[in-house]
Amino acid sequence: MPRxxxxxxxxxxxxxxxxxxxxxxxRQAGRYLPEYCETRKRAGSFLQLCKSPALACEVTLQPLSxxxxxxxxxxxxxxxxxxxxxxxxYFTEGxxxxxxxxxxxxxxxxxxxxxxxxxxxxxxxDAVGEIRRALAGSVPLIGFSGSPFTLACYxxxxxxxxxxxxxxxxxxxxxxxxxxxxxxxxxxxTQYLNAQIESGAQAVMxxxxxxxxxxxxxxxxxxxxxMCRIVAGLIRERDGQRIPSIVxxxxxxxxxxxxxxxGCDAIGVDWTIDIGAARQRVGQRVALQGNLxxxxxxxxxxxxxxxxxxxxxxxxxxxxxxxxNLGHGISQFTPPDHVSVLVETVHDHSRRLRQGT
Amino acid sequence: MPRxxxxxxxxxxxxxxxxxxxxxxxRQAGRYLPEYCETRKRAGSFLQLCKSPALACEVTLQPLSxxxxxxxxxxxxxxxxxxxxxxxxYFTEGxxxxxxxxxxxxxxxxxxxxxxxxxxxxxxxDAVGEIRRALAGSVPLIGFSGSPFTLACYxxxxxxxxxxxxxxxxxxxxxxxxxxxxxxxxxxxTQYLNAQIESGAQAVMxxxxxxxxxxxxxxxxxxxxxMCRIVAGLIRERDGQRIPSIVxxxxxxxxxxxxxxxGCDAIGVDWTIDIGAARQRVGQRVALQGNLxxxxxxxxxxxxxxxxxxxxxxxxxxxxxxxxNLGHGISQFTPPDHVSVLVETVHDHSRRLRQGT
Numbered sequence: 001m002p003r004x005x006x007x008x009x010x011x012x013x014x015x016x017x018x019x020x021x022x023x024x025x026x027r028q029a030g031r032y033l034p035e036y037c038e039t040r041k042r043a044g045s046f047l048q049l050c051k052s053p054a055l056a057c058e059v060t061l062q063p064l065s066x067x068x069x070x071x072x073x074x075x076x077x078x079x080x081x082x083x084x085x086x087x088x089x090y091f092t093e094g095x096x097x098x099x100x101x102x103x104x105x106x107x108x109x110x111x112x113x114x115x116x117x118x119x120x121x122x123x124x125x126d127a128v129g130e131i132r133r134a135l136a137g138s139v140p141l142i143g144f145s146g147s148p149f150t151l152a153c154y155x156x157x158x159x160x161x162x163x164x165x166x167x168x169x170x171x172x173x174x175x176x177x178x179x180x181x182x183x184x185x186x187x188x189x190t191q192y193l194n195a196q197i198e199s200g201a202q203a204v205m206x207x208x209x210x211x212x213x214x215x216x217x218x219x220x221x222x223x224x225x226x227m228c229r230i231v232a233g234l235i236r237e238r239d240g241q242r243i244p245s246i247v248x249x250x251x252x253x254x255x256x257x258x259x260x261x262x263g264c265d266a267i268g269v270d271w272t273i274d275i276g277a278a279r280q281r282v283g284q285r286v287a288l289q290g291n292l293x294x295x296x297x298x299x300x301x302x303x304x305x306x307x308x309x310x311x312x313x314x315x316x317x318x319x320x321x322x323x324x325n326l327g328h329g330i331s332q333f334t335p336p337d338h339v340s341v342l343v344e345t346v347h348d349h350s351r352r353l354r355q356g357t
Numbered sequence: 358m359p360r361x362x363x364x365x366x367x368x369x370x371x372x373x374x375x376x377x378x379x380x381x382x383x384r385q386a387g388r389y390l391p392e393y394c395e396t397r398k399r400a401g402s403f404l405q406l407c408k409s410p411a412l413a414c415e416v417t418l419q420p421l422s423x424x425x426x427x428x429x430x431x432x433x434x435x436x437x438x439x440x441x442x443x444x445x446x447y448f449t450e451g452x453x454x455x456x457x458x459x460x461x462x463x464x465x466x467x468x469x470x471x472x473x474x475x476x477x478x479x480x481x482x483d484a485v486g487e488i489r490r491a492l493a494g495s496v497p498l499i500g501f502s503g504s505p506f507t508l509a510c511y512x513x514x515x516x517x518x519x520x521x522x523x524x525x526x527x528x529x530x531x532x533x534x535x536x537x538x539x540x541x542x543x544x545x546x547t548q549y550l551n552a553q554i555e556s557g558a559q560a561v562m563x564x565x566x567x568x569x570x571x572x573x574x575x576x577x578x579x580x581x582x583x584m585c586r587i588v589a590g591l592i593r594e595r596d597g598q599r600i601p602s603i604v605x606x607x608x609x610x611x612x613x614x615x616x617x618x619x620g621c622d623a624i625g626v627d628w629t630i631d632i633g634a635a636r637q638r639v640g641q642r643v644a645l646q647g648n649l650x651x652x653x654x655x656x657x658x659x660x661x662x663x664x665x666x667x668x669x670x671x672x673x674x675x676x677x678x679x680x681x682n683l684g685h686g687i688s689q690f691t692p693p694d695h696v697s698v699l700v701e702t703v704h705d706h707s708r709r710l711r712q713g714t
């Protein structure tokens with residue numbers, strides 16, 4: 001593999017000094033880009049796009065040719081693991097992901113087993129390898145997975161849910177069954193992320209999209225503990241390079257100290273917490289990734305630049321430990337030009353802060 | 358007016374000792390009760406139900422005949438104020454509330470004015486008087502309003518929204534217009550709540566359902582500051598009785614200290630924060646109201662009792678400053694029998710805690 005020319009993102013995650021604050025965006029390869037929509041149309045469906053390593057590679061690279069981003073992220077879906085477990089992932093127009101066989105019966109839960117990432121998820125590891133080669137050392141590649149609890153939400157509800165009624169009823173009435181789902185899923189996610197690392201991912205991120213819907217006690221028991229188990233099982237170094245891990249619980253601002261205890265290198269934070277306050281709370285233990293409200297990207301270029309600078313200013317003048325990102329995935333309705341404003345502002349303003357001007 | 362026989366709720370809000378922890382439930386008069394559905398059908402529509410003082414009184418009292426609740430809450434909609442401002446509230450099946458004339462044009466925003474609560478909202482003050490008489494001193498009556506920011510979300514978006522794109526674009530690009538909407542609305546809400554107090558409401562609550570979607574800085578500027586203004590303008594005493602105020606921002610757990618600074622008597626908290634931790638953060642400054650996840654009510658009676666006791670235990674053995682509630686409105690799919698389990702457990706267990714047994 002060629003030597004990495006821009007390792008700013010990796011150094012920031014490891015709290016090493018950088019010349020500027022690196023930036024990437026959750027869901028940066030996506031529907032707000034016309035070229036993505038074109039490739040997706042060519043693929044036939046979202047799932048076929050995910051399952052074709054060549055096309056997944058193509059869309060992964062698209063935002064990098066438009067914007068001066070400091071990392072690429074594997075294009076994939078968070079529900080690949082339960083799909084590989086045999087639940088039958090499919091997508092409906094307007095309703096998002098669904099499973100043909102949601103987990104409602106005790107026998108089905110007892111039957112769950114860890115899929116071999118190199119056979120059932122081969123399309124992902126192949127994509128990782130292909131993307132890594134295509135990046136040719138320009139920027140690092142992030143691998144990712146949904147968190148066990150977030151995957152369990154979809155597995156038990158059978159799709160998106162407004163209130164997570166089934167998953168919460170299981171938590172309160174049959175915690176043994178929920179722990180069984182989460183144990184198998186945590187092991188599957190660990191193997192899946194390690195396979196991505198072995199295939200070329202240079203950092204990994206856990207997306208805990210739904211952990212924030214839990215009570216404080218349930219979050220620890222049913223989401224955080226399993227992310228902790230995963231972080232402990234990750235490959236820490238590859239080819240002499242440390243592989244940093246990022247844990248992101250949307251709505252997890254109350255629990256930052258506990259998230260830092262997982263052993264991750266960085267915490268993703270959404271926009272509801274002031275990033276300066278978050279930094280004070282976690283101190284030097286972890287880096288922080290975030291945290292612009294994606295809706296700021298609907299405002300004018302001047303407003304985008306002002307809000308972006310406000311986050312950099314709030315994080316403080318340090319030259320270490322901050323990766324700029326949105327607080328959640330970019331909206332499909334975002335004007336692509338607005339993303340350029342964000343990226344340029346992060347780079348320019350963070351350089352200026354380091355120079356004390 | 359007859360003397361109040363059960364003032365446990367009011368005393369708890371004022372952090373005075375009580376023999377047990379009082380309990381009521383957000384949206385306790387609602388679709389999970391067959392008798393409510395029957396009255397609503399008779400009314401013709403939800404809005405006609407809200408606008409008929411006799412029927413609003415009828416449904417307000419329904420949960421009190423089933424459950425041993427310690428407070429009644431006026432049955433109404435949070436969008437009555439913008440409706441009285443002329444935005445034209447209506448309801449569509451499955452999509453919730455909508456406005457015929459959402460606020461998108463500068464002239465319409467400049468034209469906004471404070472409605473006289475005794476003419477345009479007479480149906481509400483009439484309902485408050487009628488309910489208060491019907492309660493006949495059994496339990497206190499809570500009046501309420503949506504917070505200015507939450508009302509502005511609906512006024513600008515024209516209805517419910519997934520991402521609050523229009524309201525956030527206005528916040529970032531035209532804060533002057535958003536402040537104009539919020540100023541007028543805050544004055545309208547102050548007059549509206551004071552009219553409810555003058556008509557018989559014995560406590561008032563501000564529902565800030567959507568403040569939690571904002572960044573920390575935007576929350577202070579666009580939601581909290583206006584709730585602060587309202588609390589400062591409320592009638593504090595009536596017939597020699599203090600009128601306590603409750604401020605509830607869903608997802609506001611990060612901002613408890615700032616919410617306590619509004620001058621409110623109590624903070625409503627959702628289930629994402631441990632209520633014992635919340636109590637430690639606010640100390641003796643305010644009472645707390647909450648915070649069971651409404652989804653717990655789908656679990657078995659044993660699980661409901663266990664989770665209810667856990668919240669009482671976490672709040673601690675004190676006999677003051679806690680009003681038990683859900684962390685959000687009760688679901689329409691809740692089995693009514695499960696509510697009995699909750700209410701009985703709160704009363705029994707909190708008496709036991711006070712007796713140290």
